[in-house]
Amino acid sequence: MTSVRDIPVPRVGVEAPAAARSAGLTKVYGEGDTRVVALDAVDVAFPRGVFTAIMGPSGSGKSTLMHCMAGLDAVTDGQAYIGDTELSSLNDRQLTVLRRDKIGFIFQAYNLLPTLTALENITLPMDIAGRRPDQEWLETVIDTVGLRQRLGHRPSELSGGQQQRVACARALANRPEIIFADEPTGNLDSRSGADVLSFLRSSVMEMGQTIVMVTHDPVAASYSDRVLFLADGRIVDSMISPTRERVLERMKAFDVQSEA
Amino acid sequence: MWRATVRNLLAHKLRLALSGLAIVLGVAFVSGTMIFTDTLGRTFDDLFASTAADVNVEPAAAFDSGLAGTGEGVGTVSSVPATVVDTVRGVDGVASASGFVRTEGVYVLDGHGDVLDTGGAPGIGISWEPDPALSSSTLVDGRAPRGAAEVALDVDTVDKAGYALGDSVPVLTTGPRVEAELVGVFSFGDSGGSAGASLAAFETSTAQELFGTPGQFSGVGVSAADGVAQEALRDRVAAAIGDGFTVRTASEQAEALAGDFEEGLAFVETFLLAFAGIALFVGTFIILNTFSMLVAQRTRELALLRALGAGRAQVTRSVLAEALVLGVVGSTVGLAAGFGVATGLRSLFGRFGLTLDGGLVFATDTVLWSYAVGVLVTLVAAYLPARRAARTPPVAAMRDDHVAVERSLRRRTVLGGVLTAAGIAAMVSAFVVEDDGAAASLVGVGALALLLGTIALSPVIARPFLRGIGGVLPRLFGTPGRLARENAVRSPRRTAATASALMVGLALVSGFSIIGASTNASVDGALDQSLGADYVVSTAVAAPFSADIAEQIRRIDGVDSVTQQRLGQAQLAGVQTSVSAVDATTLDSALALDYLAGSTAGLRGNGLVVDEDTAAGRGWSVGDRVEALLANGQRVGLTVGGIYTTNATLGSAVISLDTFTAAGGEALDRFVYVDLAPDVDAAAVRSSLEATLEAYPVVTLKDQTQFADEQKGQVDQMLMIINALLGLSVIIAVLGIVNTLALSVIERTREIGLLRAIGMDRRQLRQMVRLESVAISVYGAVFGLLLGIVFGTGLVQALADQGITQQVIPAGRMVLFLAVGALIGVLAAVWPARRAAKLKVLDAIATA
Ligand SMILES: Nc1ncnc2c1ncn2[C@@H]1O[C@H](COP(=O)(O)OP(=O)(O)O)[C@@H](O)[C@H]1O
Numbered sequence A: 001m002t003s004v005r006d007i008p009v010p011r012v013g014v015e016a017p018a019a020a021r022s023a024g025l026t027k028v029y030g031e032g033d034t035r036v037v038a039l040d041a042v043d044v045a046f047p048r049g050v051f052t053a054i055m056g057p058s059g060s061g062k063s064t065l066m067h068c069m070a071g072l073d074a075v076t077d078g079q080a081y082i083g084d085t086e087l088s089s090l091n092d093r094q095l096t097v098l099r100r101d102k103i104g105f106i107f108q109a110y111n112l113l114p115t116l117t118a119l120e121n122i123t124l125p126m127d128i129a130g131r132r133p134d135q136e137w138l139e140t141v142i143d144t145v146g147l148r149q150r151l152g153h154r155p156s157e158l159s160g161g162q163q164q165r166v167a168c169a170r171a172l173a174n175r176p177e178i179i180f181a182d183e184p185t186g187n188l189d190s191r192s193g194a195d196v197l198s199f200l201r202s203s204v205m206e207m208g209q210t211i212v213m214v215t216h217d218p219v220a221a222s223y224s225d226r227v228l229f230l231a232d233g234r235i236v237d238s239m240i241s242p243t244r245e246r247v248l249e250r251m252k253a254f255d256v257q258s259e260a
Numbered sequence B: 001m002w003r004a005t006v007r008n009l010l011a012h013k014l015r016l017a018l019s020g021l022a023i024v025l026g027v028a029f030v031s032g033t034m035i036f037t038d039t040l041g042r043t044f045d046d047l048f049a050s051t052a053a054d055v056n057v058e059p060a061a062a063f064d065s066g067l068a069g070t071g072e073g074v075g076t077v078s079s080v081p082a083t084v085v086d087t088v089r090g091v092d093g094v095a096s097a098s099g100f101v102r103t104e105g106v107y108v109l110d111g112h113g114d115v116l117d118t119g120g121a122p123g124i125g126i127s128w129e130p131d132p133a134l135s136s137s138t139l140v141d142g143r144a145p146r147g148a149a150e151v152a153l154d155v156d157t158v159d160k161a162g163y164a165l166g167d168s169v170p171v172l173t174t175g176p177r178v179e180a181e182l183v184g185v186f187s188f189g190d191s192g193g194s195a196g197a198s199l200a201a202f203e204t205s206t207a208q209e210l211f212g213t214p215g216q217f218s219g220v221g222v223s224a225a226d227g228v229a230q231e232a233l234r235d236r237v238a239a240a241i242g243d244g245f246t247v248r249t250a251s252e253q254a255e256a257l258a259g260d261f262e263e264g265l266a267f268v269e270t271f272l273l274a275f276a277g278i279a280l281f282v283g284t285f286i287i288l289n290t291f292s293m294l295v296a297q298r299t300r301e302l303a304l305l306r307a308l309g310a311g312r313a314q315v316t317r318s319v320l321a322e323a324l325v326l327g328v329v330g331s332t333v334g335l336a337a338g339f340g341v342a343t344g345l346r347s348l349f350g351r352f353g354l355t356l357d358g359g360l361v362f363a364t365d366t367v368l369w370s371y372a373v374g375v376l377v378t379l380v381a382a383y384l385p386a387r388r389a390a391r392t393p394p395v396a397a398m399r400d401d402h403v404a405v406e407r408s409l410r411r412r413t414v415l416g417g418v419l420t421a422a423g424i425a426a427m428v429s430a431f432v433v434e435d436d437g438a439a440a441s442l443v444g445v446g447a448l449a450l451l452l453g454t455i456a457l458s459p460v461i462a463r464p465f466l467r468g469i470g471g472v473l474p475r476l477f478g479t480p481g482r483l484a485r486e487n488a489v490r491s492p493r494r495t496a497a498t499a500s501a502l503m504v505g506l507a508l509v510s511g512f513s514i515i516g517a518s519t520n521a522s523v524d525g526a527l528d529q530s531l532g533a534d535y536v537v538s539t540a541v542a543a544p545f546s547a548d549i550a551e552q553i554r555r556i557d558g559v560d561s562v563t564q565q566r567l568g569q570a571q572l573a574g575v576q577t578s579v580s581a582v583d584a585t586t587l588d589s590a591l592a593l594d595y596l597a598g599s600t601a602g603l604r605g606n607g608l609v610v611d612e613d614t615a616a617g618r619g620w621s622v623g624d625r626v627e628a629l630l631a632n633g634q635r636v637g638l639t640v641g642g643i644y645t646t647n648a649t650l651g652s653a654v655i656s657l658d659t660f661t662a663a664g665g666e667a668l669d670r671f672v673y674v675d676l677a678p679d680v681d682a683a684a685v686r687s688s689l690e691a692t693l694e695a696y697p698v699v700t701l702k703d704q705t706q707f708a709d710e711q712k713g714q715v716d717q718m719l720m721i722i723n724a725l726l727g728l729s730v731i732i733a734v735l736g737i738v739n740t741l742a743l744s745v746i747e748r749t750r751e752i753g754l755l756r757a758i759g760m761d762r763r764q765l766r767q768m769v770r771l772e773s774v775a776i777s778v779y780g781a782v783f784g785l786l787l788g789i790v791f792g793t794g795l796v797q798a799l800a801d802q803g804i805t806q807q808v809i810p811a812g813r814m815v816l817f818l819a820v821g822a823l824i825g826v827l828a829a830v831w832p833a834r835r836a837a838k839l840k841v842l843d844a845i846a847t848a
């Protein structure tokens, strides 16, 4: 893990233009007795070229935040923006196109279509759009994830780590404005997880990609530029240039808080 | 475990509904067919087996000449003289006895002077029997007919024609045409139904004059005095009247007639049974398919149960319990839905004129079969995959990336290969076999083996076929096309099973259309070659009509010759054969027969001419003597005087009209050929012919082309009925595809969620599901058509000796069927595609 420390961390500043941001973002599930405020007037910005990790206890609203920001779920109140586009003003078709062209996704599991080869999975968003992939860029991405030998394999012939790397490559290949990853290493052993994380890290460094990653693993968080801490649907803290130890300490504070 | 079972059933309502639907469809198809067959049987039983008399006397037939009503058994009129009736009356223990007259070929005309449509059912003339102990007819309105100018009709006929008491009703008898006043309306048999047949009743003496022979009866009805057993009375009557008569008790009579019915309508019954078999087959497929998918989807859940400590047997039992509940409920609903199917079939047959009265028959057999199919098939369908699921190690099934491994197809390949080879062998040997009947059954057996073989091989063929044909999908439809193709090939077993139902349906439909087209072409060819006369006078279904017609035509100026053709049954050297009887002097001007040996002259006197196949089959040549036994028991020695090439109009054997008449053959014509004198004004003669025939609307005047068209029209109508029935199996197949697709969509919820998340829009998603469906249905259609072509051509070859000499594959229709196959895919996908498109992205991703 020491290698992470060697990577120069880009400056995170307010002046950087946001790839995505929210204003007073509120999400309420249910009504009456079952009413749950999953997000409570969240104001957040994800600057371009920055790797942001979102942490927090289970049920704190991490996934909900990601879904609302990515246009997968409707918000109850407030606004979510991708670039300058306000999501609630879009209809389903426009949202679909936005997801296809501007957003990359990496889920915890089940990222790939079992019937397609690795390469076909990688180019799927562009195929759906009916666009030819930028060949040079594609080669770069493939080399970066190190899957050249496996391009013709189907997901069932790949290990879990390799599958997640294919998912990463797919997210990157389309050159999206922003990539959302929901616990991308949650199902992987630590070595495969480290592979995937280094890859995400380097895509930010070398390709200037913007990444938002939900995780509850302090090691994973340590690969990011900054960590946002979520509790009860609110952002309660943030940390620039996190390390495993500092994150762990901060998390312990949560536990103490919640026990108190 | 019970709680888990019930919870599981309720937890997946849609899955439950879909699998339940599969069972309902399968059972409804089977029970509907059975209910309809039973109802059809009951109606005909009523019509022919209704007998009120305790004992019946009829002239003895030399051999069983088939069923009255099929047009085969009326070739002879042997009758019971009045003296016999008197003898019977005198027998000790007889309360009453009276002679009755009953014949076919008596038609009621409607107010416009047209023959009342009986849809192929006979027009029957009877004598009115006033003694209720002897009559199966019951007056419901008016009174019994008296004298020459009064008639009573059955209820249905009165309704159809719209007559009221007091109306004057024209009736075409086997003798003259008469006008009689309607004085009574009666119901017939127990259900009041007459299966479309019309019944016209006259006073006995009038009936004898109009369509019998004065002083002669068709039979005698006898009622027993109190305390006299039917059997005892039968024996006494038989002893009193001596040989030459058949005496039967009421139940024997009913049985004999029912037996006749079985024989006479064997075709209808066989067809409906075959249809029920197809129903069973298709229904089984749908249920099996659905359940293997359901259990496959639940593999992980079952593995969890196993991990929590449930034994293998327990898991299997839980799945079986679930299947049992579903099977029982589904079968019950299916049984009820079967009434709907039967009602539909009844109205279908009604449109072709075969009215079935009374309620639908609901037999125990129907219930047993329905539950057997619904419950047993469901249990088997659930057991096989459940056993597989229970065998899966819990750990393997619970791993996230667990993919149900496609089992090896080796066993199916071997089984399918053997069946297919056997099928082909049987069909090929059918060409070699001499005997027509054996050839036809070889083709049948071969077709069945080939069908089963293809179904077994289907998953093996599906992959290369879909990859090949599916190659165009990505090119035409881009990514949705490629995904559709991949989805169609990912589980060849499922794809094959889904396509099988459609394959069976289309194989039958296309096979029959080849037989139909070939028959039509053969009729065309045969008529072109053989019809020498300018006009033919006949009914549409070769029903018998009065010889008066030929008599009147003879008197028209410009008519050169008139040739009557009658039909009957005879035993020729011990083998029962349908024979035609024609006038030897004019035959050559009516039909251009192509003689291989001898000539029409050889027909004169007690001559016999036969077609080449009969001659070859029986080893006869010109000059041979053949012992003939006619239906009334008379023996005649015939001499083979000619051998002609196969002729559709004449059939296989011809005797002279003189021989026929001398042997008591019925004086009713089936065809009358009219040849005009040379140098006459054809149009003028035609109009006088038409004017003469106006009084006999039962027959029509046709020139050569019109005659050919009429013959073909019959083939087409038959095909229409068959196709309507088969259409039902295609509809069920469509619902089966809908079911499989919907389950696939549920199974792939997460995939669909992923596709939506990374930017596939709803339209593309719908297209993907639709294209998969089209790929599957086209696959089924292509193989269905291929099989249909093999069956059709095979049967046509086997039936070559029956006069189907031309082999025609209607290419246009085949292309149409293929297009229908594709359309079926589009239609079947509508609902599943909409469901897929409606899935909320987040819900889909979140689905475990
Ligand atoms: N579809 C839903 N319906 C109702 N409540 C939900 C739904 N999704 C999430 N929640 C609730 O919203 C809160 C935040 O959930 P989530 O964003 O999934 O948390 P995290 O990802 O941080 O574990 C939780 O209390 C959860 O129970």
Ligand SMILES: [Mg+2]
Binding pocket: A062, A063
């Ligand atoms: Mg979460």
